[in-house]
Amino acid sequence: MASRAGEVAKAGSPADASIFSLPAAHAAERDLIEERPLGIQYGTPAARRKNAEHIFYLFAKNIPALAAIYFIATQPTGWVEWSAFTAFYVMNILSMSIGYHRFFTHKAFETSTPMRYAIAILAQLGSFGSLRRWIAEHRRHHSHSDRAGDIHSPYYDDHGRMTGGFKGWKYSHLGWVFVDSMTDEAVYGKGVAEDKAVLFVDRYRIPIFLISVIVLPTLWALAAGRPDAVLGTVLIAGFLRGVLALHAIACVNSFGHIYGSQRFVSGHDQSRNNWVIALISLGEGWHNNHHGHPRAANTSLAWYEIDMTGWVIAALEKLGLIWNVRWAKLETQDRKQKA
Numbered sequence: 001m002a003s004r005a006g007e008v009a010k011a012g013s014p015a016d017a018s019i020f021s022l023p024a025a026h027a028a029e030r031d032l033i034e035e036r037p038l039g040i041q042y043g044t045p046a047a048r049r050k051n052a053e054h055i056f057y058l059f060a061k062n063i064p065a066l067a068a069i070y071f072i073a074t075q076p077t078g079w080v081e082w083s084a085f086t087a088f089y090v091m092n093i094l095s096m097s098i099g100y101h102r103f104f105t106h107k108a109f110e111t112s113t114p115m116r117y118a119i120a121i122l123a124q125l126g127s128f129g130s131l132r133r134w135i136a137e138h139r140r141h142h143s144h145s146d147r148a149g150d151i152h153s154p155y156y157d158d159h160g161r162m163t164g165g166f167k168g169w170k171y172s173h174l175g176w177v178f179v180d181s182m183t184d185e186a187v188y189g190k191g192v193a194e195d196k197a198v199l200f201v202d203r204y205r206i207p208i209f210l211i212s213v214i215v216l217p218t219l220w221a222l223a224a225g226r227p228d229a230v231l232g233t234v235l236i237a238g239f240l241r242g243v244l245a246l247h248a249i250a251c252v253n254s255f256g257h258i259y260g261s262q263r264f265v266s267g268h269d270q271s272r273n274n275w276v277i278a279l280i281s282l283g284e285g286w287h288n289n290h291h292g293h294p295r296a297a298n299t300s301l302a303w304y305e306i307d308m309t310g311w312v313i314a315a316l317e318k319l320g321l322i323w324n325v326r327w328a329k330l331e332t333q334d335r336k337q338k339a
Helices: 002-011 045-074 079-105 113-125 131-143 165-173 196-203 205-223 227-253 275-280 287-292 308-318
Strands: 040-042 181-183
Touching: 040 045, 045 181, 045 205, 045 227, 079 113, 079 131, 079 205, 079 227, 079 308, 113 131, 113 196, 113 205, 131 181, 131 196, 165 227, 196 205, 205 227, 227 275
Parallel strands: none
Antiparallel strands: 040 181
């Protein structure tokens, strides 16, 4: 027990906390020993397979993305490469915000079986890892937001040990994808094992990843009549786009629990509204609004909060492609209460 308390003290040392300060609600519990919450499995074969998959993505995405940066610096690029980058970046973010997040995890609307498969394929094309696994992981995040058990909090690691500071930021940004724990689908993944659309894309997620980063950019360049632009389009609109979209979403988990404003205050939850993250993530950066209304299809609650994902969902509703959409409104009782 003493050694674990020492780990907590070390993680929360002044040198570490000088980069990103620890909220008072957490600092008051710095010396407490947290018990591992239920619904988390450690050191299982499934955890090792998950980590092997993420290591594959680490190299398969980042080495070509670095090559893309070299290509941009040394080779001429034009409208084919950058129009593809823009289009696929938007689709990449929407794959997360609509697919992984608002529909499959939070069930913000209902739709037909064909649309369910279409949204599942769009989601997995974003290549944020297994859609099936992500659903359970994100529900766990909401169940333990910024407390022991949160899968990607800047303030706790996967064993329930307090972190904070730069170490906590690294863990919450992308470090959490390489830990030796697994979220128990039986606890947090209700309905996932019976969802045929989710199971379908989960089974073929590696081929779908290759389609996303190689096949689609290639087809874009060929459709533009520029076979000479295939290499640049694949590198820029395929791999570099995928890496930048991944970090844009990762910012929601890391910076989005450190910097910004809070309209809703609830216990240890440090989710923030951050307009910069909202712009690069097409609305996911209104993260505190989302935590206040997690099942809503929209994250914007004021006219000045731009939520482009919510606009797309509204358009799909107008077209009759989705229905029973849950829209959140800012009520008087929702507003932040001053202490």
